[in-house]
Amino acid sequence: MCKSLTAYRYLYGLFLIGIAVLLIRQVSSSHWLQTDLHALLPTESAWSIEQRNADQMLETQFNQQMIALIGHSDMTTAFTIAEQIGQQWQVSGLFQQVDYKIQPNIAQLQQQVEQLKIAVLPEAVRHQLLTQPQAYFQQYAKQISHPFDHPILPLTQDWLGFGRFVLPQSQQLSQLHWNATNGMFYVQTPEKTWVFMQGRLVESQFADLQQTLLDVMEQGHAQVVKQGGEWLVTGAALFASIAKQQAESESKIMSLLGIGLTLCLLLGVFRTFRIFWLFLPIFVGMLTGIVATIIFFGQIHIFTLVIGTSLIGVLIDFPLHWLAASLFHFSDWKAENAMKTLRFTFLISLGVTLLGYGLLGFTPLPVLQQTALFSSVALVFALCTTMLYLPPIFHQYIPHKRLNWTKYLSLLSVSPFSSITQKIVGCVFACFVIVGIYRSQWQDDIRQWVALPSAMLSQANQIANITGISLSSQYFLITAENDEQLLEKDKKLVDRLLVLQQQGKVGSVQALSQWIRSETAQRQLLAEVYHGLIASDYSAFQEIGVPIENMVAEQKNLVNRPLVSLTQALDTEVGQMWKTFYLGKLVPDRVASVVKVSDIEETRVMEQLAGDGIYWQDKRQHLNRLFEHTRNQAGYLKLLSFVLAWGGLWWIFGFKQGSRMILIPLTAVAVTLGILGWLNIGINLFAMFGLLLVSAIGIDYVAYMQTAKESIFVKRTAVLLAATTTLISFLLLGLSNTPAIAVFGLTVSLGVLGSVLIAFSIFKSHKLN
């Protein structure tokens, strides 16, 4: 027996070395760590292929976009700083393109204005032209005759003056102005000049550049502030990088602090440095967990690592259960024997826990699948390590003489209350829990996933306010067979939105049809002008000595004018800004455009506008629904695992014992829910995940209390020690900046406390052994 065990140890050791080598190989192939938050999102989707393609296109655009504003009370200084920052961005290697200044080609600009002048003539101008033509031409004549404010097209190229409206009409998307001297874009507010800067991040290898991004932005910030300016920056990549940095530093601090505190506790209790070896199973568990996750998923997500780190407190439970008994049996405690007697306990506990994690793997959420795999593998290998290596290491271990504190612990076995008082307290507590559960709010919000620093969010808002650029993720997706139909649908939707806008139900509306008219509408406008104007409408020009024959000639020539297609218009420099609104062919024979709407009072009203190839795309709401769905699914799976575990325990321990064993974690879960309800903490996916862990930990305590052949006193001490180490790591998680992780930590902490108290109150005397 002993020999075969030794053989196992060597084999297992070789296996572990292999695993370690594998990890080194995995890590050296740079992409082992996943930090993109989107990778956490559910893969299953209720959206149509068009919707998903559109979402992905915009998402990619959005993720690559970085926008900065440099503000200064002195205009010249603002431009000077912007120039410095712009150059830094260009040499940083972060961007495939940096737009902070353009030097236009006037001849080309004039040619494009000429090309677009009918297609993008504003509706209000068209109306004035057709209803009050004389007023229209008088304004034009006045504009021509004074030395300021001259149109981009000379009079001789634009006798009817339509070219004047092309640039303002094309620039309505933002409040940005172009500085012709230095080519930069800016917004003037009463206090400051804000210079605009935009960059498109490189696509590949961006993961390696996240730190560079943060550094470049921080450097920019410092530089602007040093020169007395203000710096605003936003971009999805920046949020992701910050979240990654937070998660990394948090997981580092938490694991160090968790290990440190646990170590102190154990050193204090056992008074031997051998307890360092208790970390061996943890180490092995983590190692194998990471390797297995990378093998199965290709990568491991930073979120999985953070949650995985908290497993330390659970993985150490096995060795603690085992070693705790040594505190009370100084001389007759034998490492090997103690482990042997606990083998059954551990297997029960492991089996039930693995069942829970196994079922969790069926949820469609990658992060839950990863965590389930990570935890299961870590648990199995940590247990194997505990059983194989710890007994020989502690072979020579002679427990120190205990101080009297263990006697105080024995008080734990005595209840301060009489049984009647206990029942009353129990009833009151039950009511408390039931009301709490009733009060609890079940909600999921993607915004809880990452703690975006409020300063960053406010910067994004400020940028949107100053520039008028919409950073909203809510939009309408319009699909049609061709561009003509697309523009018509777009226009109809915009008309309905503008009615809502007048009622104050939506804020800004931005759409392609607000810029350009369809070819049919262009043809109609040309005909209207051709037939609608008469020579006397041009009389104002006679007064400044311009022969009106020129105007008449241009009017008559309109019928020969070529029409401009949407794609032609979008290909011009002038139409650049509008490109983001046109998605082109999302699926064969179907083109799509986007209508952006901000400050929506009721999303329900938006949903009602959808239909007939128009979709209301609200990514956040959509994701939240998916999370809710996943959360419920995880909940049902967990219930199923309870039923299965109950069946198993019933089979092993009989109906009464088995039921009682399953009742403890179940009650702990209920108590946790009740307390969360009273604390007004929403039950989200992560809280649910915490509850799953609570039940695993609960089962472990119960299995130990039920099956270990020790006095109740020893068992309580062991459970208390295990619970304390678990609490250390989960209370630390509860302090996390990330709301999702904090809720997770808090849930598990509450659940562990509940499990311990319930287990203690049920397993009261030796008789139960």
Add this chain to the structure above:
Amino acid sequence: MWKWIVGLCLICFSSLGWTFSQTNLVEQLQQPKTVQGHFIQQRFLKALAKPITTSGQFTLVQNKGLLWQMQKPFQVDLRVIPSGISQWNNSHWVATTQAGQAQQITLFLGLLTGDVEGLKSQFDMSLSGQSTNWQLTLIPRSLLMKQIFERIHIQGDKVVKMIELYEKQGDHSTISFTQIQLDQPLSDFAQRSLE
């Protein structure tokens, strides 16, 4: 619009930093607090036999801005101040919205206060004549100005008397200033507009 603004900026150069007479010229042009007078503007367009001719009154106030009151052939009142170009509609000022406007005004009004850095980067300048009769020629240097102007001529004595703008596409314009009064009381309207 560019051509005109730049041209008008030159009415009142302040400190162009020429070695000898430039300094004098700058000082000379900086002397008056206000300049008022009559203007005639003629635009010669290639395609037209006759120039487009407009005339009226102007008022320039140091550090405030310019009031341009066209009287013929239409009555149009325009105001150029740091916050923008606007047109009088008989009851209030209406801002004109044209892309790339504000920095041109800044440049223009910057010139009034002696800041010519912006202009120097756009044009090569050469001065000839004496303080009682000088000529200044500006040849575009920046990419943008090269696309708009061939050259700009300015001449004057105590004040700017004439601006000639030759455009790249063959058109040209002249603005001449007559009946000039220095530091005289302003009309109520001018005072209110430029206060």
